[in-house]
Amino acid sequence: MLGYRLQKRDEPWSWGAPIIVVGALVLSLGISALLLKLQGKSAVEGLFVLWQGSFGASWALEDALLKSIPIFLCALGVATAFRMQVWNIGAEGQFALGAIGATWAALNFPDLPGYLLMPLMFFSAAVFGGFWAYIPAILRLKLKVNEIISTLMLNYIAILLLEYLVFGVWKDPKSYGFPVTPEFTGGAVIGQIGDSRLHWGFVVCIGAGLGMWAFMRFTRLGFDIKVAGEGQRVAMYSRLPYGKLTILVMAISGALAGWAGCIETSAVVNRLQPSIMVGYGYTAIVVAWLARLHPLYIAISAYLLAALRVGVENMQLELQIPAAFGSIMEGLILMSVLAGQMLVTYKIRRKK
């Protein structure tokens, strides 16, 4: 076609990754600027307002950090499973179960002091989220059920379960019939760090990120997971307990998503309500891939994506650009970065 063809590189293009990311960003921002022009808005002003909303003020940085917290935790979780080629698409449902677990603890032990209640909430969020991920792991090992399908389907069940609880037994009697639980009391609320809007969930993120990095790099189990990620056969020849490792990565994955649900419920809305489900579990999959499953890159891409979303709100506010434009920009950036990654392993050659 057009006299060009793809040829596999002998060695991966070592400088490729950063060049491609920058190139893809420039390309997608260029297309976005064109779209702005077509809408009759000033492209330069649009991109400036976007930058301003994302990075232009200390509170913009803070807003983006806050928004990246649940995305980062979910992405860190799914990346662990992806490392072993276990395709956990169910972070959304595990997030919901984590929120349910935390709420269960908060509603049942409201009088416990914070130093007991908070660990209990994180523990039960991890157990609930981990359990939700354990189901598809077992189904895959015992019945060979494809985990892509089962994790995806469990997302819908999890959201319905959450709705059942807030519309039913957990509904706040003082909410005029609206589907929300009562507000959490003192010890069940994750507080702010000093005067900032940032809450202690941010520290949990840093801890979890460092912990996962060290676990994968320095422990025997982490090494086993990476080996098993080369394929089930490899794992068998290496005499690795493939089944147990599958359960382990799924449980870690679910527990981290569960923590994200716990933090979002406790620190941000201070109660359980259906509107906490805004698709972080799906965003996490994209973030994990963009970052090629590395914890540090996950942190960076989660932050950049959050910054983009926050910045697009600023574009809406200042220039009256429709909300859908944000999704278009996001799609453009993700598509061009992911498609561009092909160039790391292939090069374009003119046909002879």
Place this chain on the structure above:
Amino acid sequence: MRKLMIMVIVAAMSVMMATACFAGAKKDKIKVGFVYVSPVADAGYSYAQDQGRIAIDKLPYVESSFVESVAEGTDSERVVLNFARKGYDIIFGTSFGYMDPMVKISKKFPNVAFMHCSGFKTTPNMSNYFGRMYQARYLTGMVAGMMTKDNVIGYVAAFPIPEVIRGINAFALGAQAVNPKATVRVVWTKTWYNPALEKDAAISLLDMGADVIAQHQDSPGPQEAAQERGKYSIGYNSDMSKLAPKSHLTSAIWNWAPLFTNVVEQVRDGVWQGNESLWWGMDQGVVDISPFSSMVPKEVQDKVLAAKKEIKAGNNAIFVGPIKDQAGKVVVPAGQTMEDGKLLGMSWFVEGVVGNTE
């Protein structure tokens, strides 16, 4: 009910205790921000609010902006906060779930006027507003009651919350006022905007024998279902006649312009106050019914317009006894009118409604 009463008393006390904390200086230029839960192009709830914004934007001293599709929870807190940081004078939050974030932020920005739609919490610089949509529901119920042949009217409803229940009850009372045999069948979708699901819900009602479909949803799904089956439909939010011209009889509509205008004028003059609850009705033009379709006969139109006049004049409060619940027990005795406090917490159906409030 007891808890509700306590809440009303607490609310009343806090109103009394609040001594004009809001810095009411006169202003020449007013910046107004709106936060919507759905896109404004949906012809539904946010669209109706945005029509009100467009109306005040034409005032020479008003500059306005909005952010759409803002989820309740963290996102709404950030967006409201950004309007406040950028020096907006008034911030309208149009969804129930924005209430707690707005309360939080209103305390940090005492010089910004916060207006929250459909909630119940206020602060010295945050008031809430809503409209007596039940008045328009009553009139559309009359239309349905006179147009139904099989005496079964279907009602596709969003969530079992007082606002929706009150609307269904008023609709049923309107239908029964002109047709004592009319029954209203309710299906809950537990969604505000889901075109496919809401259309399916309407189809299930049509299958059960309903020949008029009404809705408390933001999508045109139910209208389409009625049109495809050759039955009648009654719209909501804005005039839905274009979406289903062959079935649409009339719509119960919002018209926020008068209320928004009043708020910006008060802020301009430095007399606006927090801790208030505006619940405006048809007399102030906040709710209305859209023009009748030609399918509605002249005598039906006349009857409904006569009733509209009575409501506007304050002669028909709609929830006037005797009103029985579904079990036939008299809840509002003859001659009594339900108070606003009870209307705001309504959680039971009147006689003639088929369905439950769970």
